[in-house]
Amino acid sequence: MIIGNRYELHEILGQGGHGVVHRATDRRTRTQVAIKFLHANVAADPEYNVRMLREAQAMAALSGTSAIRVHELGAEKDGALYLVMELLVGKDLSHVLASIEARGARIDPRLLFEFLGPIVDTLEAAHQRGIVHRDLKPSNIFVLENGGVRLLDFGLCKMMSAASLTMDGMVAGSPSYIAPEVWKGNPRILDHRIDVYSLAAIIFRSLAGRVPFDAPTVYEKFKLATTGERPSLHALRPDLSPLIDDWVRQALAVDPAMRFQNVRGMWNALRGVIGTTPSLRAPSPTTSVA
Numbered sequence: 001m002i003i004g005n006r007y008e009l010h011e012i013l014g015q016g017g018h019g020v021v022h023r024a025t026d027r028r029t030r031t032q033v034a035i036k037f038l039h040a041n042v043a044a045d046p047e048y049n050v051r052m053l054r055e056a057q058a059m060a061a062l063s064g065t066s067a068i069r070v071h072e073l074g075a076e077k078d079g080a081l082y083l084v085m086e087l088l089v090g091k092d093l094s095h096v097l098a099s100i101e102a103r104g105a106r107i108d109p110r111l112l113f114e115f116l117g118p119i120v121d122t123l124e125a126a127h128q129r130g131i132v133h134r135d136l137k138p139s140n141i142f143v144l145e146n147g148g149v150r151l152l153d154f155g156l157c158k159m160m161s162a163a164s165l166t167m168d169g170m171v172a173g174s175p176s177y178i179a180p181e182v183w184k185g186n187p188r189i190l191d192h193r194i195d196v197y198s199l200a201a202i203i204f205r206s207l208a209g210r211v212p213f214d215a216p217t218v219y220e221k222f223k224l225a226t227t228g229e230r231p232s233l234h235a236l237r238p239d240l241s242p243l244i245d246d247w248v249r250q251a252l253a254v255d256p257a258m259r260f261q262n263v264r265g266m267w268n269a270l271r272g273v274i275g276t277t278p279s280l281r282a283p284s285p286t287t288s289v290a
Contacts, residue, residue, distance in 0.1 A: 002027075003024070003035065003074070003076065003082060004076070004082075006027055007024040007026055007027070007033065007035055007084065008024055008027055010023040010024060011023055013034060016155075017039075018038060018039055018048060018051075018155065019037060020036070020037055020039060021034050021036045021037075033084050033085065033086065034086065034087045034088070035085070038080065043080045043081075052073070052155070053073065053081070054154075054159055055153075055154040055155050055157060056070050056073040057159075058157045058159070059085075059154055061131065062129070065118075065125050065151075066118035066119060066121065066148070066149055066150055067150070068085055068142070068151065068152050069086040070084070071084040071085060088144060088150055090142060090145040091142070091143055092140070092143070093115065093138040093139070093141040093142070093143060093202070093206070094137075094138035094139045096115075096143050097138060101209055106237065107207065109240070109274045112203065112207065113271065115141070116199070116202075116203070116267075117267075118148065119151055119199070120199070123195055123199065124262070124263055126195075127195070127262065127263065131154075131157055131159060132157060132191065132194065132195055133154060133156075133157055133198075134156045134157055134158050134190075135155070135157075135198075136177060136195055136198035137174045137176070137198070137202065138206070140152040140153045141202070158187070158190060176201065177202065177211070179194040179196075179198060180225050180226040180254045181194065182194055183222050183225065183226055193259055194256075195263065196251070196260050197251070197252060197253075197259060199263060199266070200248075200251035200252055201252065203251075203270065204231075204233055204251075207233060207240070208231075208236040208237060209236070212225075212230070212231050213228060226254060230245075230248050230249045230252050230253075231248065233248050240273075240274065243273045250266075250269070251266050251269075251270075
């Protein structure tokens, strides 16, 4: 099947609730790309088309960062939109962590710094441009086979200068990583600090081998995240400084006013705490993702 008189579709690479991504060949350049389409049941919905437009705009605005690169936003003859992006080779962070944990180990913080440093840079650039990602989770961080990382899926991104597309009462994001204020279902109160929380939750999960608030039901996750005591990372990773728990309490604070106010402050504080751990002061050796 040929799309836009240019792209030859191949196999499905992945899909979510609203979209599907195919591998494709660009017949003009003879290069491989990834193309995202909306599922047929939402493709005619103006809201989802606006979301795809904003996704393309967000990625274009972040050109030169570690956001996944967009080549084109196109439309089929029936008006259905599609998004042409770079094709990535490697593993997402959830699979990287699973590979490490399958060996009975936990990720070395120095390797985590290598993976997440560019993501912090990208989020900082996004927030400066009024873009909130809103769906940070390990599966949306991709570790490239030949080095480097990409931040994926801006489909739920919030443009602070644009009208909200999320209706009151709706909770958007992944339950294990969304900030407490997201659970309130009022999109007008959300700002870049929800990304600060979500990235901190990713860091906690990566280092601990479990999410901060692990519960069998979504309701129980909601109660723990919004009212529960912040968990001890030091208890799960005794090799880290006890000061790590002070970082957790601030990074995962229920009240956004008590949280680190930007991703850079949160990241620098983490590096400061990790630097107090004697075994981690030596220069990092060459590491492998596999």
